[in-house]
Amino acid sequence: FTGTLISVADLTALNSTWQTKQPVVRGRELYDSMLFSYCDRVNFHYYQLAGGIPDVVAHLSRRTGTRLMSNEVGIKEKYAASPDDAARQMVQKYARALALGVAPVIWFTPGGKSDNNGGALVDAQGNIVPETVNAFEAVARFLGKPYQNAADISTNTLARFKFQYGDGASEVNVMWPLADSVNTISIELGYEAFDYQNQKRPGRN
Numbered sequence: 161f162t163g164t165l166i167s168v169a170d171l172t173a174l175n176s177t178w179q180t181k182q183p184v185v186r187g188r189e190l191y192d193s194m195l196f197s198y199c200d201r202v203n204f205h206y207y208q209l210a211g212g213i214p215d216v217v218a219h220l221s222r223r224t225g226t227r228l229m230s231n232e233v234g235i236k237e238k239y240a241a242s243p244d245d246a247a248r249q250m251v252q253k254y255a256r257a258l259a260l261g262v263a264p265v266i267w268f269t270p271g272g273k274s275d276n277n278g279g280a281l282v283d284a285q286g287n288i289v290p291e292t293v294n295a296f297e298a299v300a301r302f303l304g305k306p307y308q309n310a311a312d313i314s315t316n317t318l319a320r321f322k323f324q325y326g327d328g329a330s331e332v333n334v335m336w337p338l339a340d341s342v343n344t345i346s347i348e349l350g351y352e353a354f355d356y357q358n359q360k361r362p363g364r365n
Contacts, residue, residue: 210249229265237275291357
């Protein structure tokens with residue numbers, strides 16, 4: 161579940177190693193047990209690309225029959241080209257996970273494996289990383305409260321997740337272009353636009 165395609169040959173090669181084969185056997189035993197019938201939520205960790213989240217959530221939901229949460233979501237360093245790229249991915253991961261009913265979703269920052277710190281809020285010297293902190297503040301500001309309804313209304317060129325709060329009068333749309341496309345979005349009267357850095361974009365109110 162990396163969010164990227166893998167060939168059958170590569171998958172076969174991976175499955176022939178002890179490192180992948182043994183956990184798969186143990187995972188199957190866990191799925192076949194009665195454990196999940198005693199759980200309120202099943203927790204999972206996710207550090208791969210944002211595009212893989214729907215598949216992971218669908219698989220875990222189907223196999224466990226239980227609501228999901230994640231106390232560790234972050235980005236592997238090999239998937240984050242820069243702090244700015246990590247900030248964009250953070251918003252995308254939260255939008256995808258929350259829209260699928262995963263809650264709570266807790267962001268990971270340094271303290272664990274070094275290769276999982278691509279989206280860290282502070283660097284190795286303890287300094288704030290502005291790009292990821294700003295993105296985290298944007299997520300907390302716009303997606304940090306329970307929603308009434310959520311929907312994935314994406315198109316082939318635009319990822320779009322709509323969250324409705326309260327009686328439906330309050331609405332947040334999280335959007336980003338897909339496949340290097342260029343999209344023009346009309347902002348309706350009464351709405352405001354903010355970017356992934358929590359900065360208000362020019363436009364009418």
